[in-house]
């Protein structure tokens with residue numbers, strides 16, 4: 001099965017922002033998905049530094065060779081309710097972050113959250129993005145979020161596929177140059 005998600009506790013516990021989830025990759029290796037923590041700043045900066053320039057660009061829609069201190073504070077110091085972020089770490093080294101996914105509720109549209117995700121180059125195409133996104137969608141629904149909005153490069157076929165998989169419907173709501181706005185309905 002692709003990117004099998006095996007709850008170590010119960011996904012509903014993770015929905016309450018407590019648990020860890022074991023994800024078995026297509027390669028046969030496993031990673032643990034857990035909530036991000038404020039003390040993940042160094043590991044997150046290192047993880048970002050290991051991404052290829054193209055993966056950084058697809059995540060941030062512009063060249064982004066490094067994360068600033070302000071970026072790291074924003075990305076790790078979250079409330080777990082309106083801003084939820086999960087990291088995947090390897091079994092061998094729990095300090096090695098290989099993927100990050102998050103959603104941030106829109107203040108003026110609380111049923112919608114901005115979604116963003118990145119999987120390290122060496123781990124792409126093994127079902128990890130899918131598993132992380134499914135786990136995030138569960139956490140989002142548990143918090144009353146009904147839609148994920150995502151700003152992506154229009155030629156990013158993987159993120160289109162991913163959002164099709166986790167949502168019941170995917171709409172393109174706008175386009176400017178190479179950037180496209182997507183809206184995924186999370187109805188089960």
Ligand SMILES: CC(C)(COP(=O)(O)OP(=O)(O)OC[C@H]1O[C@@H](n2cnc3c(N)ncnc32)[C@H](O)[C@@H]1OP(=O)(O)O)[C@@H](O)C(=O)NCCC(=O)NCCS
Nearest residue numbers: 058059116117118119124125126127128129130157158161
């Ligand atoms: C987009 C991304 C998160 C997907 O994660 P992943 O672990 O590589 O993807 P998965 O292996 O879980 O595959 C998810 C789906 O995308 C498809 N996919 C994966 N790579 C693909 C590619 N290069 N081209 C087309 N489809 C692709 C898979 O077939 C799968 O679809 P399926 O479920 O119908 O089989 C990852 O490629 C990534 O980090 N890209 C750079 C950052 C980025 O683009 N972020 C999105 C903007 S916020």
